[in-house]
Amino acid sequence: xxxxxxxxxxxxxxxxxxxxxxxxxxxxxxxxxxxxxxxxxxxxxxxxxxxxxxxxxxxxxxxxxxxxxxxxxxxxxxxxxxxxxxxxxxxxxxxxxxxxxxxxxxxxxxxxxxxxxxxxxxxxxxxxxxxxxxxxxxxxxxxxxxxxxxxxxxxxxxxxxxxxxxxxxxxxxxxxxxxxxxxxxxxxxxxxxxxxxxxxxxxxxxxxxxxxxxxxxxxxxxxxxxxxxxxxxxxxxxxxxxxxxxxxxxxxxxxxxxxxxxxxxxxxxxxxxxxxxxxxxxxxxxxxxxxxxxxxxxxxxxxxxx
Numbered sequence: 001x002x003x004x005x006x007x008x009x010x011x012x013x014x015x016x017x018x019x020x021x022x023x024x025x026x027x028x029x030x031x032x033x034x035x036x037x038x039x040x041x042x043x044x045x046x047x048x049x050x051x052x053x054x055x056x057x058x059x060x061x062x063x064x065x066x067x068x069x070x071x072x073x074x075x076x077x078x079x080x081x082x083x084x085x086x087x088x089x090x091x092x093x094x095x096x097x098x099x100x101x102x103x104x105x106x107x108x109x110x111x112x113x114x115x116x117x118x119x120x121x122x123x124x125x126x127x128x129x130x131x132x133x134x135x136x137x138x139x140x141x142x143x144x145x146x147x148x149x150x151x152x153x154x155x156x157x158x159x160x161x162x163x164x165x166x167x168x169x170x171x172x173x174x175x176x177x178x179x180x181x182x183x184x185x186x187x188x189x190x191x192x193x194x195x196x197x198x199x200x201x202x203x204x205x206x207x208x209x210x211x212x213x214x215x216x217x218x219x220x221x222x223x224x225x226x227x228x229x230x231x232x233x234x235x236x237x238x239x240x241x242x243x244x245x246x247x248x249x250x251x252x253x254x255x256x257x258x259x260x261x262x263x264x265x266x267x268x269x270x271x272x273x274x275x276x277x278x279x280x281x282x283x284x285x286x287x288x289x290x291x292x293x294x295x296x297x298x299x300x301x302x303x304x305x306x
Contacts, residue, residue: 004088011081018074025067029060 036056 004084008081008084008088011077011084015074015078015081018070018077022067022071022074025063029063029067032060
């Protein structure tokens with residue numbers, strides 16, 4: 001491109017120079033013609049005067065031919081210059097058009113990418129908002145579930161403690177009730193008797209199969225017999241040697257023939273066995289305990305009075 005511009009400048013300078021030279025030659029020719037026309041005629045003889053005119057005409061013709069040749073060369077150079085200028089301008093126009101098209105396409109692509117980026121950003125913002133709302137809902141639900149589970153557990157523990165205390169009071173093993181029961185006492189509702197030893201329990205079970213209530217052994221206290229038993233049997237049970245046993249869990253067997261009617265628990269309200277047994281029980285089971293169990297405090301007081 002720089003070479004073309006340099007060549008164009010050289011051709012332009014040469015064309016200007018040739019034009020100036022042509023104008024000077026034309027001016028000189030006009031001056032000569034004016035001088036020849038104004039000069040007085042010379043009378044040296046006819047032949048000599050004719051030869052001088054012929055020489056002048058010959059020189060003028062030679063100068064004219066030279067000028068015409070130079071003029072034709074200059075015109076050819078001008079035409080060549082015009083062709084090159086047209087070619088250069090065509091290339092320049094094409095290059096400018098291509099650059100304008102590429103710039104326009106680049107700007108259009110940039111606008112399109114910016115629009116797509118804006119849409120993607122809006123989409124991501126909407127998704128982020130949705131995810132934040134979902135996370136907020138999940139955190140709210142989790143806090144609510146933890147809160148409800150905590151208070152449900154606390155209320156369950158309180159209800160189990162209340163139920164444990166009620167069962168202890170109902171069965172006569174509450175604290176401050178004349179001491180704990182020593183040994184293992186079994187009550188058979190069929191006979192209305194308490195059995196303090198395992199042999200008596202086996203004998204009572206063989207005679208009367210049915211519901212039975214067993215009390216734990218803590219190593220202190222005394223055996224308690226039923227007030228409704230016969231005097232001979234009570235005396236026989238009192239005369240039997242009492243075994244010293246360790247702590248036994250409180251077991252209640254109702255003999256109702258269903259798995260849910262059997263409840264096994266310890267005297268501690270916080271143990272896992274007590275929780276499992278009390279959760280499996282129901283108010284109807286407690287009513288059955290009340291219906292099949294005699295008042296143990298009255299029975300104990302009656303036995304002590306005897």
